[in-house]
Amino acid sequence: MGKYVLIESRDPFDSADCKNFRDLASGLAKGGNEVAFFLTQNGVLPARRGCAAEGSLAELGRSVSVLADEFALRERGIDADALVEGVRPASIDALIALIMEDGRKALWH
Amino acid sequence: MAKTLTLVLMDPPYEKETTTTGFRIIESALRQGHNVKVFAYEGAVNLTMKDQQPHPNPVKGTTVEQEQHPTTKDWVAALFRMGSGSPKLEWINCGLCVDERGAGNWIEGPRRGGPKELAEWVQATEATLVIPTK
Amino acid sequence: MSKKVLSIVETAYRGTLEEQDDTILWLNHALKNNGLDVAVLLRANAVNYAVRGQDASGLRFGEGALAHPPEIDKDVEALVRKGVKVFLVTEDARERGIPDEKLLPGVEKLGRAQIPSLFQRFDQVWHW
Known part of the structure; x- marks a missing residue:
C-alpha cells in the first residue's frame, strides 16, 4: 500500500470541492494507505x-x-488549544519531511 | 539524507497565499539540506521580474524606506543566496510563458527552459509537488 | 524506467482563449513528447474537456480576432492518439448533466470510489 500527503489549501466555506478532497483522503485510507492530510492557508x-x-x-x-x-x-x-479534536498543529518543516519521504505521493488542493 | 524536490509554481505575485507558501516550502527544504528545483509556469514567471519596486503606503503614511515593502524578486534572490552551494536552488522560468507576458527581464539566478527540462527534473528527483493556480 | 505520473486536471477554461490551449493539457502533452509517462484524469469542471463539439470561434475585439480558438476536445483526442491514457470521473460528468453520448470515445470512465486504486498505478500524482 502507498503513502500520501494531501495538502488542503482551500476551505469548505469557499470551495465545495473540499468534500471531494476529504473523501479522497478517506478513500485512500480505507484502501489501506497511510495518509497525512495537511491543512494550510485558508484550509x-x-x-x-x-x-x-x-x-x-x-x-x-x-x-x-x-x-x-x-x-x-x-x-x-487560531490557538493550538482551540482546534477541532484530532487536528494537530505542525510546522512547514514537518510537511517537507512528509513530501521528501521515500515513496510518499504529494498532492496539493 | 539530502534529496531533491521539484516544485512547480503557477501563481503570479501578489494574488494568492500560495506564493508565500511556495517560498516557505523552498526555504524549509533548503534549510533541511534538500536541493530544490523550481519550475515557474504561467504567471509564476513574474515572481522574478527585475523591475519590481517596493512602494510606500499612503494609508499608513509610511515612506518607501519605512514600509520596507517586500518584492517577490527580492525574496527569490534571498532564497538563491540560501541555495547557492549545497543544498542548491535551481529555477527555470517557462520560456513561452515569459514571452507572452513580456517578463524576460529577471534577476540573477533563474534560467529559461520548458517542458523538456521539467520532464528531466521529474525523472531525476525524488519528489515533485505541483502547486496549481485556480 | 520512466516515472509514471497521473496528472489530475480540475480547473477548466482557465486562460484557454488567450492561450488557444488549456495550458495543463498542453504541458502534459509536451511532457509526454519529452519522454515522461503521463496519464490524465479529468475531474470536477474539467470533465467538460471530454465533451464533443466544443466551439470557441468568432471572438473578435475590434480588428483583433482570435485566429485559432481552442479546441479542447480535439486536444484531448490528440493526447489519446499520442498514447496518453485519459480518464474521467463519471459522477462529475453526471452532476454537470453531460450525457454519455456526448463524451469522447477514447476517454476511460471511472467512479470516484475507483480513484484511490488508480493512484496505485502511478509513482506520482499531481493535482492541477
Whole structure:
C-alpha cells in the first residue's frame, strides 16, 4: 500500500470541492494507505473548534492524520488549544519531511 | 539524507497565499539540506521580474524606506543566496510563458527552459509537488 | 524506467482563449513528447474537456480576432492518439448533466470510489 500527503489549501466555506478532497483522503485510507492530510492557508479555517464544518474534519481525523500549518493557524488567530479534536498543529518543516519521504505521493488542493 | 524536490509554481505575485507558501516550502527544504528545483509556469514567471519596486503606503503614511515593502524578486534572490552551494536552488522560468507576458527581464539566478527540462527534473528527483493556480 | 505520473486536471477554461490551449493539457502533452509517462484524469469542471463539439470561434475585439480558438476536445483526442491514457470521473460528468453520448470515445470512465486504486498505478500524482 502507498503513502500520501494531501495538502488542503482551500476551505469548505469557499470551495465545495473540499468534500471531494476529504473523501479522497478517506478513500485512500480505507484502501489501506497511510495518509497525512495537511491543512494550510485558508484550509485551516475549518480546524477552529465550534465552526460549522468541524464535524467533517473530526470525522476525517478518525481515519487519517490531520495536521494544521502552525503559521497559517497563527496568521488567523487560531490557538493550538482551540482546534477541532484530532487536528494537530505542525510546522512547514514537518510537511517537507512528509513530501521528501521515500515513496510518499504529494498532492496539493 | 539530502534529496531533491521539484516544485512547480503557477501563481503570479501578489494574488494568492500560495506564493508565500511556495517560498516557505523552498526555504524549509533548503534549510533541511534538500536541493530544490523550481519550475515557474504561467504567471509564476513574474515572481522574478527585475523591475519590481517596493512602494510606500499612503494609508499608513509610511515612506518607501519605512514600509520596507517586500518584492517577490527580492525574496527569490534571498532564497538563491540560501541555495547557492549545497543544498542548491535551481529555477527555470517557462520560456513561452515569459514571452507572452513580456517578463524576460529577471534577476540573477533563474534560467529559461520548458517542458523538456521539467520532464528531466521529474525523472531525476525524488519528489515533485505541483502547486496549481485556480 | 520512466516515472509514471497521473496528472489530475480540475480547473477548466482557465486562460484557454488567450492561450488557444488549456495550458495543463498542453504541458502534459509536451511532457509526454519529452519522454515522461503521463496519464490524465479529468475531474470536477474539467470533465467538460471530454465533451464533443466544443466551439470557441468568432471572438473578435475590434480588428483583433482570435485566429485559432481552442479546441479542447480535439486536444484531448490528440493526447489519446499520442498514447496518453485519459480518464474521467463519471459522477462529475453526471452532476454537470453531460450525457454519455456526448463524451469522447477514447476517454476511460471511472467512479470516484475507483480513484484511490488508480493512484496505485502511478509513482506520482499531481493535482492541477
